[in-house]
Amino acid sequence: MRCLGRNARPAEGTRHASAKPGMPGRRGVLRFPSPGEDWGRPGVTIARMTAPLSDEEIRAAVVGELVEHNATIELVEYDEAWPRLFEREATRIRGALGPKALQVEHVGSTSVSGLAAKPVLDIALVVADPSDEDAYVPELETAGYVLRIREPDWFEHRCFKGPDTNVNLHTFSEKCAEVDRMLAFRDWLRTHDDDRDLYLDAKRELATREWKYVQNYADAKSAVIQEILARALSS
Secondary structure: OOOOOOOOEOOOOOOOOOOOOOOOOOOOEEEOOOOOOOOOOOOOEEOOOOOOOOHHHHHHHEOOOOOOOOEOOOOEOOOOOHHHHHHHHHHHHHHHHHHHOOEEEEEOHHHOOOOOEOOOEEEEEEEOOOOOHHHOHHHHHHOOOEEEEEEOOOOOEEEEEOOOOOEEEEEEEOOOHHHHHHHHHHHHHHHOHHHHHHHHHHHHHHHOOOEOOHHHHHHHOHHHHHHHHHHHHHO
């Protein structure tokens, strides 16, 4: 369901265009700097990780049938074709939405060279208002994308599956903190092999366990993600 797992919610002053609150008491807090605040100073803080998503929360977010995974997680070695597949999807998305696609980014593990990953491309799409589904969902559906996740309480997140390549198309609004977080994590792993290897070790260990839902696996990675992201945002 999520690229980085649901371990953060908007805080006071967080860069979040829709200004809708997250789920109080459920997740740790990721706070981005206020105007004039230095990224390298203690204003950038990541608080504790709290509870993972419950089965009820996962069911409530899924559009259509919820299928249990009940298995380990397949990780494959980095595939040099992934950047090319992303560019193909980005071209298709921009072709469908035109100027409504404000930003299209390759995120998640498949965007980091040398990092083993589930063979699923994560893409972040920024539109003006994800909650206004009439403004962009029909165009994406015409292009073959299928809406599978709707989370009004979490950055108005929507997630679509791709028409052929296995894709998770995560849709957010402008200046959404989660997009900043995804890009910061991606860019840090691309340039810091030690943290890339730390993350890979955690992924490989967790992937050997059996998970009822893939989202449970994503949530289990939250601790190591927060550790790495703290370094990325304070550097």
